[in-house]
Amino acid sequence: MQLLIILLVGFITIVHGVHFRGGTITWRPLNNTPSGSTAAVQVRERWSWNRITYPCTDATIASYGTLASNTYTYVQCYTGSCGSWTNMDIATNCTDYSAALIVSSGEHYETKTIPLNISFSVGFVSGNWLTNLVIGGNNQGWSVVCRINTNLRPDGYINSSPIAVSLPIVYKQVYIPQVHVVQMSDFDGTDILRCRWATSSGNINGADECDGVCNGIPGASLIYNNCTLVFTLTNPGVYAAAALQIEDYYSSSSTTPMSSVPIQFLFYGYAAPTASCTTPPAIIGNLPNRACIGTPVGSNVTQYIIVQVYCPGHAITD
Template sequence: MLILRLLIILLVGFSTILHGSHFRGGTMTWRPWNNVPSGSAVTIQVRERWSWNRTFNSYYNCDDTKIAAHGNVGQAGSYYVTCVDGNCGNWTKMDTLVNCTDYSVALIVSSGEHYENQTFPLNTSFSIAFSASAWLLNLHKGGNQPWSVVCRIDTTIRPDGYINTSPIAVSLPIIYKQVNIIQVHVVQMADYVDKTDILRCRWSSSSGNINNVDECSGTCNGIPNVSYLNESTCTFEFELTVAGQYAAVALQIEDFYSSSSTTPMSSVPLQFLFYGYNLSSTLNCTTPPAIIGNLPNRACIGVPIGSNVTEYIIVEIYCPGHAIVDLVSSVPTGMTKSTIIHSSPNIYEIILSWIPIEAQYGPQALCAGAIDNIQLQSNQWCMTYLVGFESPAIIEPILVQGSASPIGTVFQNQTLFSIQTTMAVYRPTLNGTYIYFTDATANNTLVQKFDCGWDPNVIYTGYTTIIRFPVAPWIPG
């Protein structure tokens, strides 16, 4: 086992490296190729994504060469996703061999994903599971125990006449958290096809669930000192207390047709790891790096199929002598990463490049975390690409003197403003999305801001978004 001497000297708790068995978590999601019912059957695309100990053996190793060659992670024929509940007759077991997309030398992890099409009758439901052994030994709960990752597929026609698409959730496979500090963690979950669905997040459970099977095996309730879980935002609070120990997170993301619905239309799993560390008191600076741009955390943008997508991960360091040495990531198949670029004294950049293909239609998630030379990890930064869609553009209004449009003369009692876009716009699920009004005559000082996610004064009517001021704040002049 390789233990970096630098870490022993500088950082207590990072000297315990992943060891033991090889599973590191994953997820499964699904969508119909055509959500408009036609005939008596529907073709469903199932997506699986798994993370492994990259040093377990050569089959689980991933590197830049394997990614460039579209190589695999896993061993063909070793493990399968099988049907475990419901109408299983039309499910064909799915190999868990995946295309290599990501790896981290520092975290000793490889990740990859695979898409597979299968056809099922309409109005049928069943649960599929990836269950085998084992998790790593060094877990807060469930060490060296079997894993169980379970997904519910339901082709029942929805009340609105369409076939459902499951939500997605995304995470890095391993996230570092300092011990003895109350941590608040948010999991990005989204359903960008069925935009009005109600999403809820819950802990995976061993019984009494929609899947009718054990969803998490030995790692159910695997995080210590959890104080709450907000099901609507998938936000939870916890505290790790043992440095050098991992804790397994097992969640189910479920979609409901309305707020009054009690039975989910699908249930998708997300399992990943937290790692607890303790900072040495001899360190002069312990501020972790931060991903600062270009887009805000949990942003969503549309990208056409076949387009050239370039994303810049910009990382800032705050401690003298620290440097970014690794970027742990979870990216779509086909996305490549540049080497780490030291672009200015405290700034590092990684360039991501990708051409989305037709099989990736719909939401595709990206998560990243920067690691410095003493193994401090930035907070997780995630975003979602909506493949096959273009982001709506704001139609620039024509300036007409005396109008009440977003530009031009604004009357003192003006309280309604509207923004027109080239595509329909819906209320976002991203926290911290705002519309700002500023005073150009006073150095662009803030007049008022509206939270697009919850403020009832922001009204979405398709191609027009209306902003309503309860009281007109304008000063004549």
């Protein structure tokens, strides 16, 4: 699918600078069976941006156009055994966008040759987050950090990092308790996954994982085992940044994660509707909301999403 589907009812387009809208870094070995002294590791980066700064359209996607090219900024190594890491350009191929949310998103993959039995942390550290944040506004910087670890697992294989997914911007009504689940998965199907808040220090990465948006959702709590955020937004028209780390453990008794990957995204607080429509739309049909759909790499996919609107005279904007 080319368009990022966002369900909005009765909202207007809202413009806010500056340009960063969050992202993630993940990794996996191309072959998890160790052979020799190195491993080919595929590193994936995904970033979301202000669409005014980095435009994306259907034509951009069809032509494999890039976002944030020629910025001379990179995913760099910050702690650990950095000798084998070469900087990874943050320019990505645009994969999806939302005109209503003014956001463009893209992904980029690189295969790195990394020695076995080392670990290190890489990150995209720069500025500026958008200005209209309840915590971390005023053009403060970002830090998105990932732990790569090629030490062999207890079962003798090379580990793969977890993956977490989210829309770059999620709309939530203010003054109502919200429960939001971040989906986690792992190529190593038996791993125990947990998520935690990103922190500025004292973490497995040995680095600042969140910079200006640490504790970016006031009063929020986090259920670590299933990555569920519980919070109430109290600032209409203002964004709150969620900065999380997803970590995989070999077993429920393990105390040290095998890897740690970031996911950072935004909540936007909107005021309660003043008109007659107070019931939000719902995704209906064969697939439930948050369904995970697998597809072969490089294939074209057509997926139908059926949405029910419960208020006469109201429509859906994607």
